Amino acid sequence: MEREPLITLASRTARRSVPATAHDTFPVRSAHSGDAAALGALSEPFVRSGALCARPLSLYVEDSAxxxxVDAPDGKLLGCLALRTHPAxxxxxxxxxxILYNFCVTPCSQGHGLGTKLLTAAMVRANFLSLKTLFTATTGSGELFRRHGFAPAHVTAAPPAWVNSLSPERNSRILFRSL
Structure with a gap:
């Protein structure tokens, strides 16, 4: 069985220069069930702002894989991004x-390339899994996704089970990228 590559990517952002920071040396790693509480805590401010839907701790445990x-040296999570596969x-x-979901970067870490690092690592994982397309839903501008080749998608292009799980009142826009 082929092993998934360890992802330690340098932070680089297209179209703008980001000063070198300590964030450049923080590796991206796969989460485990022991990270569930930290994932929930990292996500909470984004839930309060309306950018994310609330998820019970049990879902963070169940979906931790x-x-x-990305961890800070003290072990606190600085950012996360989840990738769920949908079979052919x-x-x-x-x-x-x-499907990319639950994308969070702590406010103090935003603007330093950490989001790009996570998104790039997710695309590496998606390629490793032989996925052909990535989808995400955003209530924000989607600028980071657009800088990485994502474009608006019609709901009929996305996996129906995922589309049906989206809350219409959130007015999310679906973006996609072919791999």
Whole structure:
């Protein structure tokens, strides 16, 4: 069985220069169930702002393997991004795809390339898993996603089970990127 590569990517942001910071040396790692409480705590400010939907701790435990995280030297999570796979559906003509969700970077770490580092690591993981397309839903500008090749998608292009799980009242926009 082929092992997933350890992801230790340098932080680089397209279209703007980011000063070198200590964030450049923080590796991206796969989360584990022991990270569930920290994932919930990291996500809480984004839930309060309306950028994320609330999730019970049990879902962070259950879905911990979906998450990529970056730790500060003191062990506190600085950022996370989850990737869930959706298998191919031959009868619907859909290739295997991935959904990016629960993307969070602490406010003090924003603007230093950490989001780019997580997104790039998720795309590396998606390629390793032979996914053909990535989707995400955003209530924000989606600027970071757009800088990395994401574009608006019609709901019919995305996995129906995921689309049906989105809350219409949040008015999320769906973005996609082919791999």
């Amino acid at each position: 979906d998450f990529l995280v 559906s031959a009868d619907a003509g859909r290739a295997a795809s991935g």
